[in-house]
Structures are given as C-alpha cells and as structure tokens.
Amino acid sequence: MTDWIDIGTLADIPQRGARTVQITGEKEIAVFRTSDDKVFALVNECPHKKGPLSQGIVHGHSVACPLHNWNIALKTGEAQGNDEGCTPTIAVKEEGGRILIARPTALKAAA
Amino acid sequence: MDFQNNAGPETANEEDIFVPSDDVREHLVVVGNGMAGCRAIEELLARDAGRYRVTIFGAEPYVNYNRIMLSPVLAGEKSFDDIIINSREWYDDNQIELIAGDPVTGIDRTAKTVTSQSGRTVGYDKLLIATGSDPFIIPVPGKDLPGVISFRDMKDVDTMLEAAGKGGNAVVIGGGLLGLEAAHGLTLRGMKVTVIHLMDTLMERQLDEAAGWLLKTALEGRGQTILTGANTESIYGDGKVEGVRLKDGTEIPASLVVMAVGIRPSTALAREAGLDVNRGIKVDDHMVTSDPDVLAVGECVEHDGNVYGLVAPLWDMCRSLADGLTDQHTGYKGPVTSTKLKVAGLDVFSAGDFSGGEGCEDIVLRDASRGVYKRVVVKDDKVIGAVLYGDTADGGWYFDLLKREEDVGKIRDLLIFGQAFASGGGALDPKAAVAALSDDAEICGCNGVSKGQVVGCIEMGACSLDAVRATCKASASCGSCTGLVENLLAVVLGDDVQSGPKTMCKCTSFGHDDVRREIVAQNMRSIPEVMQKLHWSTPDGCSSCRPALNYYLLCALPGEYVDDQQSRFVNERMHANIQKDGTYSVVPRMWGGLTNPRELRAIADVVEKYDAPMVKVTGGQRLDIFGIKKEDLPAVWADLNAAGMVSGHAYGKSLRTVKTCVGSEWCRFGTQDSTGLGVKTERMTWGSWMPHKFKIAVSGCPRNCAEATIKDFGVVCVDSGYELHVGGNGGIHVRATDLLCKVSTEQEALDYCAAFTQLYREEARYLERTAPWIERVGVDYVKQRIVEDDAGREALRARFLYSQSFSQEDPWAQRAAGAESELHQHLEPIAIAAE
Ligand code: SRM
Ligand SMILES: Cc1cc2nc3c(=O)[nH]c(=O)nc-3n(C[C@H](O)[C@H](O)[C@H](O)COP(=O)(O)OP(=O)(O)OC[C@H]3O[C@@H](n4cnc5c(N)ncnc54)[C@H](O)[C@@H]3O)c2cc1C
Ligand code: SF4
Ligand code: FES
Numbered sequence: 001m002t003d004w005i006d007i008g009t010l011a012d013i014p015q016r017g018a019r020t021v022q023i024t025g026e027k028e029i030a031v032f033r034t035s036d037d038k039v040f041a042l043v044n045e046c047p048h049k050k051g052p053l054s055q056g057i058v059h060g061h062s063v064a065c066p067l068h069n070w071n072i073a074l075k076t077g078e079a080q081g082n083d084e085g086c087t088p089t090i091a092v093k094e095e096g097g098r099i100l101i102a103r104p105t106a107l108k109a110a111a
Numbered sequence: 112m113d114f115q116n117n118a119g120p121e122t123a124n125e126e127d128i129f130v131p132s133d134d135v136r137e138h139l140v141v142v143g144n145g146m147a148g149c150r151a152i153e154e155l156l157a158r159d160a161g162r163y164r165v166t167i168f169g170a171e172p173y174v175n176y177n178r179i180m181l182s183p184v185l186a187g188e189k190s191f192d193d194i195i196i197n198s199r200e201w202y203d204d205n206q207i208e209l210i211a212g213d214p215v216t217g218i219d220r221t222a223k224t225v226t227s228q229s230g231r232t233v234g235y236d237k238l239l240i241a242t243g244s245d246p247f248i249i250p251v252p253g254k255d256l257p258g259v260i261s262f263r264d265m266k267d268v269d270t271m272l273e274a275a276g277k278g279g280n281a282v283v284i285g286g287g288l289l290g291l292e293a294a295h296g297l298t299l300r301g302m303k304v305t306v307i308h309l310m311d312t313l314m315e316r317q318l319d320e321a322a323g324w325l326l327k328t329a330l331e332g333r334g335q336t337i338l339t340g341a342n343t344e345s346i347y348g349d350g351k352v353e354g355v356r357l358k359d360g361t362e363i364p365a366s367l368v369v370m371a372v373g374i375r376p377s378t379a380l381a382r383e384a385g386l387d388v389n390r391g392i393k394v395d396d397h398m399v400t401s402d403p404d405v406l407a408v409g410e411c412v413e414h415d416g417n418v419y420g421l422v423a424p425l426w427d428m429c430r431s432l433a434d435g436l437t438d439q440h441t442g443y444k445g446p447v448t449s450t451k452l453k454v455a456g457l458d459v460f461s462a463g464d465f466s467g468g469e470g471c472e473d474i475v476l477r478d479a480s481r482g483v484y485k486r487v488v489v490k491d492d493k494v495i496g497a498v499l500y501g502d503t504a505d506g507g508w509y510f511d512l513l514k515r516e517e518d519v520g521k522i523r524d525l526l527i528f529g530q531a532f533a534s535g536g537g538a539l540d541p542k543a544a545v546a547a548l549s550d551d552a553e554i555c556g557c558n559g560v561s562k563g564q565v566v567g568c569i570e571m572g573a574c575s576l577d578a579v580r581a582t583c584k585a586s587a588s589c590g591s592c593t594g595l596v597e598n599l600l601a602v603v604l605g606d607d608v609q610s611g612p613k614t615m616c617k618c619t620s621f622g623h624d625d626v627r628r629e630i631v632a633q634n635m636r637s638i639p640e641v642m643q644k645l646h647w648s649t650p651d652g653c654s655s656c657r658p659a660l661n662y663y664l665l666c667a668l669p670g671e672y673v674d675d676q677q678s679r680f681v682n683e684r685m686h687a688n689i690q691k692d693g694t695y696s697v698v699p700r701m702w703g704g705l706t707n708p709r710e711l712r713a714i715a716d717v718v719e720k721y722d723a724p725m726v727k728v729t730g731g732q733r734l735d736i737f738g739i740k741k742e743d744l745p746a747v748w749a750d751l752n753a754a755g756m757v758s759g760h761a762y763g764k765s766l767r768t769v770k771t772c773v774g775s776e777w778c779r780f781g782t783q784d785s786t787g788l789g790v791k792t793e794r795m796t797w798g799s800w801m802p803h804k805f806k807i808a809v810s811g812c813p814r815n816c817a818e819a820t821i822k823d824f825g826v827v828c829v830d831s832g833y834e835l836h837v838g839g840n841g842g843i844h845v846r847a848t849d850l851l852c853k854v855s856t857e858q859e860a861l862d863y864c865a866a867f868t869q870l871y872r873e874e875a876r877y878l879e880r881t882a883p884w885i886e887r888v889g890v891d892y893v894k895q896r897i898v899e900d901d902a903g904r905e906a907l908r909a910r911f912l913y914s915q916s917f918s919q920e921d922p923w924a925q926r927a928a929g930a931e932s933e934l935h936q937h938l939e940p941i942a943i944a945a946e
Pocket of ligand 4: 047
C-alpha cells in the first residue's frame with residue numbers, strides 16, 4: 001500500500017517550472033508543473049551526470065537538463081532521442097486541491 | 112446477362128435437396144449471401160473444410176458477387192459475369208446449400224431455427240448474420256416515387272441501366288463515394304447528371320478541402336453539374352419522378368433520382384430476435400453476439416463502438432470469426448481505416464486522421480500540371496493521416512507507416528515524395544525528387560509560386576532562401592515549402608548556394624530572421640502569440656526556441672514585455688552559474704576590473720559565512736565565489752548588495768565584463784584614460800540582454816594589454832583618439848576584430864559603442880556572437896550602419912539607451928528583496944525517518 005505525502009498546492013509550483021522537496025535521508029525530489037497543469041515528480045537527478053532537473057526548461061511533458069541539455073520525459077523519467085538513461089519517477093496524485101506524492105518506501109522501490 | 116442461371120431462386124418444397132440426411136456435423140446457417148458472409152465461409156473452409164454443414168440464405172437471387180464492382184458494371188466496363196466471386200460450382204463443391212432470392216424473415220433463438228419469406232424453416236447449431244447495410248433514404252416528400260432508387264445491389268444497377276437507355280436527366284443526391292460512382296456511370300451511359308451534395312466538400316469524410324476541390328473541378332470538366340452546399344427539399348413528380356427541388360427553390364428536372372447519402376447497418380432481423388443491437392449488431396472480438404450461438408459479421412455489426420462501410424476491416428473480421436469457429440481465438444482488433452479509391456476513374460486515397468489539430472504538422476505537395484495533391488499529417492514524428500489525389504501510388508506505404516507508428520523523423524523531408532525517394536535505393540536524395548518535378552509544379556501553395564518561377568528567380572541571382580523569399584515570395588508565408596525551396600537552390604546552384612537561415616528549431620519552419628521580422632511587423636507581444644501566429648508545431652516550444660523568442664520579444668518591446676522566467680536557461684533564471692554539482696557560482700560586478708577594500712571585505716565575508724570552497728580571479732578581471740546553494744543565493748546577494756556590488760551577469764547572454772588596462776593614469780605608455788573609459792562603458796552597457804554574451808575591453812595603447820582586439824567591442828587608445836574594433840572572439844575560434852573606425856573623443860567612443868551594441872541586439876540571431884554575425888553580414892554593412900549613417904547611428908544609440916533605462920535594475924537586489932523566492936526555496940522540508 002502506498003502512503004502519500006502532502007507537499008502543497010498546484011499554485012506553489014510555477015507553471016512550466018519545478019520545485020524541490022527534501023525528505024530526510026532521501027534523494028531530493030523535483031516536482032514539475034507543465035503548461036497544461038499536469039504535475040510530475042522525479043528524483044532531482046539527471047541520468048547523465050546528475051544535473052538538477054528541477055532547474056531545466058520545461059517544455060511539453062519534458063524537461064531539458066540544465067547541464068548538458070538532455071531531454072527527460074517527465075512521465076517516465078526516460079532520456080529522449082539518442083540519449084539513454086532513466087531517472088526514477090515518483091507517483092503523484094491530486095486530492096482536494098493538494099498535491100500528494102508517494103512516500104519514500106515507494107520511492108526506494110522505484111530507485 | 113444470364114446471371115439468373117447461376118442460381119435461380121429455390122422453392123420451399125425442395126428444402127432437403129442438398130442436405131445429406133446422414134450429415135451429423137454441426138449446422139452453420141448464414142443469413143446474407145454478400146461479401147462478408149461468403150468471405151467468412153471461405154475463411155472457415157480454409158481452416159477446417161469438413162467441420163460444419165453450411166446453409167446460406169440470400170435475399171438477392173444471385174450467387175455471391177463483388178458489390179464493389181457494381182460501378183464498373185454500371186459504367187459498362189464489366190459484365191455481371193465478370194464480378195462473380197463464387198460461382199455455383201463453389202457452393203456445390205463445398206456442399207454448401209444456397210437458398211438465394213428468399214430472405215430470412217425471422218429467427219427463433221429458443222428453437223434455434225430461422226424462417227424465410229417463402230416459409231422455409233431451417234434449424235441451426237450456429238447462426239451467422241451477415242445482412243450488410245440498408246441504403247439510407249432521406250425522408251423528403253416524393254422519396255417513394257417510381258424512379259427514385261438507391262445504389263446498393265444489382266437490381267439498382269438494372270434500374271439505372273434501363274433509365275439511362277431512355278436518356279435525359281438524372282440527379283444523384285450525395286457527393287460521397289457511391290454517389291460519384293453512380294454519377295460517373297450514368298454520365299458514361301449518356302445521361303445529363305447533376306450531383307447534389309449537402310456539404311461544401313465532396314467526399315468530405317475521405318478528402319480535405321483541397322482534394323475535394325480538385326475532384327469537383329475534374330468532374331465538372333467531364334460535364335457533370337456539381338452543386339455543393341445544396342439541401343434537398345423534395346422530390347416532385349406525378350406518378351413518377353420528374354425532378355428535385357432544393358431548399359433555395361431551385362428545381363432540377365430528372366427522370367431518375369439516385370439517393371446515395373449513406374448506409375445503415377441492416378439490423379431489423381437481429382433486433383426482432385432480441386439480440387443486443389446498438390447502431391449495429393453488437394459483437395465481441397470473435398464476432399459473437401449477445402447469444403453465444405449467434406455470430407454476426409460485415410457491415411451489419413458494431414465492434415467496439417464502430418461500424419464499417421468498406422471491405423478491408425470486414426476481411427479482418429472474417430478471419431477472426433473463422434479462427435473463433437475453429438477454436439483458435441485470435442480476436443479482432445478494430446482497425447485504422449484507409450480508403451484507396453478510383454472515383455470515376457480518378458485516383459483518391461485517404462487514411463487516418465487528417466483533421467489536423469494541436470501538434471500536427473502538415474506536409475503538402477502540389478503539382479498543378481499533373482493534377483496531384485498530396486498531404487501527409489505528421490504528429491510526433493509519426494504519420495497520423497494522409498490524403499492523396501491524382502497520384503495514390505504511395506497510399507499503401509503511408510498507411511503502413513501509419514499503422515506501424517513508424518518514426519519518420521529521419522525521412523521527414525522526403526516523406527512527401529513517396530517511398531521510392533524516402534526509402535528506396537539507400538541514397539536519400541531530396542534533390543533528385545525536387546529535380547523530377549515538372550516546371551509548373553506548385554512549390555508554394557500560399558503564394559502560388561511554381562517550380563519554374565522559383566528556378567527563374569534563383570537563376571536571376573537569388574542565391575539564398577531569404578533572397579528567394581524576397582523576390583518571388585515562395586516560402587515567405589506559412590513556410591511549409593521551405594525544404595522544397597532549399598532543395599531547389601541546391602539543384603540549381605550546386606555548391607554556390609548560400610546556406611540560408613536554418614529553421615529556429617524543429618518546432619517551426621521559420622528561421623530566426625523571419626521570426627524576428629514577423630514579431631515586429633505583426634506587433635506580437637507574447638511567446639504564445641508568436642507560436643500561434645507562426646504555426647508552431649509544438650504546444651509550448653522547446654528549450655531552443657523558447658529562450659530565443661523570449662529574447663526577441665524583450666528586445667522588440669523594451670519596458671513592456673514581461674520576461675518569461677521559465678523560458679530562461681537556468682543560469683539566467685537563477686542569476687548565477689550552475690556548476691556540475693548543482694551549486695552556483697557568484698560573480699559580482701567589478702567596474703572595469705577595479706575594486707576596493709569594502710568590496711573585497713564583503714567578498715571575503717561571504718566566502719567565510721557561506722563556506723564557499725573556492726574563490727578565484729576570473730579571466731574577466733573579477734572575483735568568482737564558488738559552491739553556493741540555490742537557497743543561499745538571495746542572502747549572498749543581499750550581503751554583496753550591502754557593499755554596493757551588483758550582479759556581474761557572468762551567467763547571461765548579456766554584457767559580461769569590460770576589461771581595462773591601467774592606461775594613461777599610471778602606465779608609461781598609456782595614451783588615454785583606458786580605465787576610466789572602461790568604467791564608463793560598463794556603467795552604460797551593464798544589464799543589457801543580448802543575443803549572446805558580449806564582452807568589451809579598453810586598452811590604453813596598441814600594446815593592448817586588455818586584449819581589446821579579441822572582444823566583441825574593443826577600444827584601443829592612441830594619441831589622436833580611439834580606435835574602435837568590433838567582432839573579436841577569444842573563444843573556440845579565435846577571431847581578431849575588424850577596425851570599425853577611429854573617433855577623437857570619449858563621448859564618441861561611448862556613442863558608437865551604444866549604437867553598435869543595439870545593432871547587434873536587433874539583428875543578430877539568438878546565440879550568434881558578434882564574430883559570426885559580422886562574418887555573415889560583412890563589416891562593410893556594419894560600417895554603413897554605424898559610421899556612414901549619422902542619423903541611423905544616433906537612432907540606434909537612442910534605442911539602446913531607452914532599453915537600458917529598464918534593464919539596469921540589479922536582479923540580485925530584487926531577489927534579495929524576496930522576488931521569485933520560489934525559485935530558491937524548497938517546498939516545505941519533510942522529516943521522515945527512513946525506514
Ligand atoms: C569564470 C571564467 C573562467 C575563469 O575562471 O577565469 C569562465 C568560465 C566559464 N566560461 Fe568562459 N569564463 C571566463 C572567461 C572567458 C574568456 C576570457 C575573457 O572574457 O576575456 C573567454 C574568451 C573570450 C571570449 O569570450 O571571446 C571565455 C570563453 C568562453 C567560451 C567560448 C565562447 C566563444 O564564443 O567561443 C565559452 C562557451 C560558451 O559561451 O558557449 C565559455 C563558457 C564558460 C562557462 C560559462 C561554461 C559554462 O557554460 O558553464 C564557464 C562558467 C564557469 C562558472 O560557473 O563560473 N567561456 N571565457 C571566466 C569568467 C569571466 C568573467 O569574469 O565573467
Ligand atoms: C456500388 C458500390 C461500390 C462500392 N465500392 C467500394 C470500394 O471501392 N471499396 C470498398 O472497400 N467498399 C466498397 N463498397 C462497400 C462494400 O461493397 C461493402 O462494404 C460490402 O459489400 C459489405 O459486405 P457485407 O457482406 O457486410 O454486406 P453486403 O455485401 O451488402 O451483403 C449483405 C447481403 O445480405 C443480404 N441480406 C440482407 N438481409 C437479408 C436477409 N434477411 N436474408 C437474406 N439475405 C439478406 C443482402 O441482400 C446482401 O446480399 C461499395 C459498395 C457499393 C454498393
Ligand atoms: S575553459 Fe572550459 S573548463 Fe575552463 S572555465 Fe572555461 S568552459 Fe570551464
Ligand atoms: S547531467 Fe543532465 S544532461 Fe548532463
């Protein structure tokens with residue numbers, strides 16, 4: 001069973017941007033909001049050289065890594081195009097205007 | 112025509128004639144001797160010939176014939192014998208009892224029997240309903256008059272042939288496939304035909320507007336009258352049809368009216384038998400209805416919410432049905448449909464979704480002289496639809512790409528030329544494809560420019576895409592033919608082609624220059640507006656075009672445009688340089704490379720307070736503090752601001768540094784106050800956003816210690832004044848500057864600097880530094896704008912200073928005061944003991 005953590009509201013995340021969530025003892029999580037207001041959560045590390053994905057340019061349902069411009073699909077965490085690699089994703093849901101992400105046990109399983 | 116001999120109507124009292132009484136096999140009874148019913152039996156025989164005893168009822172008094180071929184029969188190209196699929200022998204050889212000309216009128220599912228019109232009752236183990244469709248008759252007055260028919264079976268064709276024998280006028284209601292086939296046949300048989308179509312485009316479900324228009328023109332050329340957007344009010348006549356009246360009052364006399372407005376699944380029998388029926392008889396993936404012993408196949412069924420009106424999907428249904436009946440459950444998956452048709456001898460093809468929409472990209476080719484129109488709709492590098500008119504040879508290939516969802520990114524430029532070019536022969540050569548087009552092939556649909564005209568203007572001296580756009584307008588509007596024009600340039604000029612501007616990115620067919628021109632010309636004010644008006648093919652651009660558009664708008668609308676932070680590369684969004692470990696480096700401005708104890712103290716304090724692992728003198732004559740976390744940046748900036756320091760923009764496509772040497776104030780060779788001029792220059796130019804980074808240096812004498820001749824703008828002081836240099840670069844490709852001119856006063860040096868900077872800001876492409884920009888436009892052009900045109904220079908300078916009046920606010924101070932704090936802070940930290 002998944003436990004869910006309340007991380008705030010949609011308005012807390014800039015559109016076409018991201019915020020980061022720190023959970024003690026866990027890898028930092030980037031929570032993205034796309035132009036069509038979908039929310040995705042990924043470990044804040046690029047599969048290439050661990051660039052902080054939260055700082056990239058969000059376009060469509062992808063983010064361009066700020067370090068070497070790899071494009072990462074927000075839904076799957078997978079690198080696009082010719083690049084190969086995958087960032088773990090974290091389940092997200094919206095409930096009563098709050099955004100919830102799956103808690104670290106689930107995250108560990110994903111990683 | 113002697114088809115009656117092939118299968119005369121059977122009589123009820125001959126009931127048991129074909130049924131061996133000792134046949135103990137399961138009895139499969141088929142209702143409907145049409146295309147799907149018989150194909151299903153063929154599939155079944157191919158799998159297990161002896162398994163079932165088969166009886167087929169057919170309402171029509173014939174053996175199984177190819178309904179599709181009724182059009183050629185009407186047109187006189189084929190006889191009925193030619194279109195028979197299964198002759199009498201086939202039924203006999205396979206011990207199939209055919210009861211033709213005797214429709215089934217009832218099904219008793221409890222007794223498991225069917226009863227026919229002639230009163231025959233036959234028991235079944237499995238029943239297959241394949242009753243096809245009924246033509247839809249529009250409920251207008253006069254619809255039942257003699258002479259009003261549909262176009263569905265051989266009887267209708269006989270009626271049409273009889274009417275045509277007397278000549279006169281015919282009206283066909285419905286400009287879809289069937290209607291146009293009927294109109295074509297009747298025209299060939301000598302009738303004067305008018306087609307009435309409710310919609311504005313013929314065959315609107317298969318064709319887009321352009322192809323529909325071509326079709327209409329071709330049919331009119333053959334003497335038919337085509338009325339689109341025409342609504343039938345009534346059919347009039349006394350005892351027999353005499354004409355059709357439209358809603359607008361027009362009356363069209365006719366002795367024959369063919370209604371071909373659509374079909375409805377023939378479901379009456381199934382409905383009365385209590386089977387689940389929606390639009391069609393509902394079946395599962397194995398063509399089984401709500402009764403496990405009753406199956407249905409063909410146009411009468413509804414699978415997964417869909418009903419069909421073409422044979423291809425029916426064949427798939429027949430396969431899964433036969434698999435199911437022989438215990439191999441493959442199951443039918445709803446198909447993507449394609450239509451390849453010869454309408455009245457004209458080739459037409461369509462497949463998939465060509466309605467367009469978000470993220471769809473159209474690739475269009477028009478060849479007016481051959482009467483060819485091709486349109487392929489691509490989404491996410493996949494073909495999702497195609498419409499072909501006049502040349503349908505590649506229809507199957509496009510359909511295949513569509514079904515297999517093949518990635519066509521690599522062959523995109525060749526896609527429209529067809530398989531031979533895009534995947535044939537190994538060598539991908541779009542040029543050969545363009546070369547093969549005829550001279551009057553239309554290249555640019557928007558501006559109606561033919562291949563001949565484009566070639567003509569290239570031969571007259573237009574050596575680049577821009578030049579072609581400027582002279583004959585090809586590719587200047589929607590840009591979808593840009594690839595064709597580029598290939599024509601290559602074909603005509605070979606190596607002499609001036610590599611024109613590439614498109615900005617794959618989101619658009621426009622190059623940087625076009626986008627900038629249109630932003631100004633159409634007074635566009637936001638990124639979404641640009642994307643909308645210039646047909647961006649992605650919903651919100653990509654990491655290449657967004658920062659460029661943001662800059663272009665910022666430059667075009669100083670003081671008005673609201674910067675889009677999310678379209679900024681991380682360094683510009685964070686006003687610091689991201690490092691490989693995700694921390695940031697902070698470089699405060701040191702005007703002209705000068706500093707003082709207060710600044711040095713503040714920097715020293717920051718290094719200690721935030722535990723910065725390194726502090727370093729940069730190549731740009733200032734100090735760089737490394738290893739600052741994003742959440743500490745506002746506090747660091749606040750401390751530096753307190754000592755009077757502002758952002759050094761070491762991260763920006765912006766003015767970076769102004770390097771100076773000590774100059775006349777101290778140096779024994781110094782001719783002017785290079786340090787002072789450097790500081791003044793930096794005070795004037797700092798904070799300005801640029802197409803790329805921009806560096807300035809001022810050296811006090813030609814020994815050039817500040818390396819002014821490898822800067823974007825460099826000043827070398829001499830006894831008589833100031834040499835102004837432009838377009839230098841000390842980076843990847845070292846380029847020494849070009850001498851712009853010499854001026855005699857400091858103020859002139861500053862004015863020219865401002866004017867040059869603004870020219871670069873307004874005309875260079877995003878991410879193009881001054882060195883490649885000047886190589887592209889030529890230093891003479893720059894001289895003409897800055898040196899020779901006094902009024903122009905003054906205007907440029909004024910525009911720069913106006914723009915600067917908005918941009919010289921320290922971004923660090925704003926952030927330190929709390930602006931955009933969400934960019935720096937994490938969401939609430941969450942403490943959970945890791946399990
Ligand atoms: C810090 C510094 C090196 C140093 O420790 O001295 C530096 C550091 C970087 N340079 Fe530089 N350059 C620095 C002076 C230079 C110079 C020397 C100068 O300005 O006189 C040059 C050659 C002169 C020139 O630009 O023409 C220089 C040519 C480049 C280039 C090549 C540019 C080109 O047009 O070919 C790049 C790559 C780029 O911009 O795409 C680059 C890119 C970079 C980046 C931004 C790489 C990056 O994208 O992350 C480095 C950022 C490090 C950081 O996080 O701070 N840096 N870089 C210098 C900062 C100057 C300043 O105070 O702002
Ligand atoms: C003029 C014309 C041109 C066409 N051109 C094309 C084309 O180019 N491409 C294409 O893909 N498709 C074309 N079609 C459509 C194609 O013919 C149909 O999709 C196909 O025939 C449907 O097969 P079916 O077995 O479901 O129905 P049908 O072929 O109509 O067979 C149903 C049969 O069941 C009989 N029946 C109905 N009720 C009973 C009953 N109660 N008892 C006994 N028998 C009954 C009917 O009389 C009929 O013979 C064309 C159709 C027409 C009319
Ligand atoms: S020279 Fe290369 S490694 Fe050194 S700072 Fe510049 S970009 Fe980085
Ligand atoms: S670390 Fe993300 S692209 Fe290199």
